[in-house]
Amino acid sequence: MSTGTEERRQLTGSLGVGSIVFMVVAAAAPLTVIAGTVPLGLAAGNGAAFPMTFALCCAVLLLFAVGFCAMSRHVPQAGAFYAYVQRGLGRAPGLGAAFLALVTYTAVQLAVVGYIGAVIDGLVQHWGGPALPWWVWSLVVLAIVGVLGYRHIELSGKVLGVLLLAEVAIVLVFDAFVVGQGQHLSTALFSPAQVFSGAPGIAVMFAIASFIGFEATAVFRDEARDPQRTIPRATYLALILIGVFYTLSSWAVVSAWGDAAAVEAAGADPGGMIITTITTVLGPVGGDVAQVLLMTSLFAAILSFHNVLARY
Template identity: 55%
Template sequence: MANQLEDPNAVHVPDRPHRKLRGTLGVWGIVFVVVAAASPLGVIGGPVPLGIASGNGIGFPAIYIVSTLIVLLFAVGFTALTPHVPDAGAFYSYIGKGLGRTTGFGFALVALVSYLALEIGVYGLIGQGAQALFASYGLPDIHWGIWALAAFAVVTILGHRNIDLSRNVLGILLIAEVAIVVVLDAVVIFSGGHEGLSTGIITPSEIVSGAPGIALLFAILSFIGFEATAVFRDEARDPVRTIPRATYLSLILIGVFYAVSTWALITAWGDSRVVEQAQADPSGLLPGATEQYLGTVGLHIIQVLFVTSLFACILSFHNIVSRYVFTLSNRKLFPGSLGEAHANHASPHLASGADSIVVGLFIIGGALIGLDPVTEFYTWLAGISTVGIVVLLIATTVAVLAFFIRRRQSLDVSPWRAFVAPGAALLGLVVIFALILQNLPDLVGGSTPIAVGVVVLLVALFATGAGLAAKRPDVTLE
């Protein structure tokens, strides 16, 4: 098993094409999926006002620059290990390559549930968003669960088909949501804003004011989903080149977009009043600026695109979860039938269907028991995802370091890629993880029992995955 784990040329079941996915994703195709998962418009309307209100105020844009540097340092080691991980599977495959199959499968369940929880949770946001949007046009006030199920039906259909169809849908929605924010940014900047251009981004005293640690927490969470660059390995053209390029390009585009757009949003309100406004009404910060600078038409457009942005986010995470289930089924952790690819679409149709069944049950259950779609349904599930994804980033970085330390006598990459950048990323990620644990009750609606439950659940998932792998030698990472 050890030799199999270390063999960089090992390829999973090459003689079973019905268990291989196909697609024509290039660099930009993968970038669309990754950036759509990040939900740029949703971030500008959600985490950004929260980061301004409870973080470091007008210095928040600089925190996005810092967080971008941390994830780029992570990406250096992540992409250095990519040629040695020839199969799709993303974080847990990388962890297994560096820390062994048992540890890898433990984190496989952590990753799967973390992404599944976020996929389910965002249905709460889109349900409420669609409810408010259509009610504002005079339509009947339909329950959020109905709107969530409508979005669920479309996602299920798209998930059944080839990834190229999802790529096209995501590309259109992503361009639209980014375009409206860029237009707002441009109008605000060229008009000079309410009090002139904000200077918080370059003022050291503002950058370290308030609670910069909390600001860093909100900023780093805005990057969740970039692992998709490796999840779609089997559906990418020339993955050895495509994955690294798509990873760097996605992170740079997301980081620059967030930093500039946050700075423009602060400028729109003015340095002297934006923090007070964000604290009083965080959800109104983006719509208020849009109506002021783009008029009523712009406000209506951004309200519609906010909902479509959430749909794009859900579709991206549905595709990620489906491929996790597909790959883990081919690794014999789940029933093998879920690892069958569609004969015509070459999609993980059965894995996608299994994902949809679980998601559908959660949506119906959450609606029937009367959960609030945002403060309960979304918040509780997002707490699981938040902790899980940061733990995965840390474990992947440790795996990169462990892998290259073992190969230091015959290193095939530079020390910068193998040791320096991953080491620096690990330091930053550990600080972020400590901040998350410290503020976890606030992230899950102010409930300490739920916060404890999140941690216990993730530990149990790791133990289950690792235990299954330890007891079953037929369960392999490759």
């Protein structure tokens, strides 16, 4: 018999700040950004000063996060943008925001799924394996993601934590080697004239896109251990970590080549620039490890986007 009251089914969990940060930063795919976005920003954006664009965009998003986190305390729902837009503008605009988020995340998810299939195929053939269609590997990845997504969210958090630490570690080792050598360290990012040279608008577009998914902290509200504190802390921490990592690592890439040579290399081979750079600095073994971790970076992004999409 109906009681006349509605019960809203909720997800449950005990995610802490660390688990949510891993989920969000993994969606940003740090190594993939360094391998894919940085060369494009160098070649088509503001050249050797592109690393500063990450820092500026991070500062702007931190200001946005102040209001975002304030709303998360007053709107105790796990819908993120959907919940906030619905509360402020009404149900129809809220649903529009939700569908926009779904379409956007789905488009990115499909692109990454196709990309990882090609990356795995290249790795397998590099090691003497069979040449299979890229979509075979993509389907295998989707099956694994489906299993992890079906299991409890804490399992995904642990998997993402391990993969994220591995991909960040190889880039930080690369950064340390470049700084340790102390040669040709770039100063372009400190020159306003260079920061606003070229096509700064394109540079901002690439930089902002690299922070994709940071707002997803609020999507895990129902599964957070202490939502009132966990969500704001995770949001600020994720933004700061991503911003510092992108700025430092892209600066190290420019420094490894030199300002003019970095822009030239990015324009000549944007897809392979980072692997070439890491191989030059860390040797062939480092390059092979970076290729493997690029694959796991893409996998982590797919798993994270899957979790966010399911909750939207």
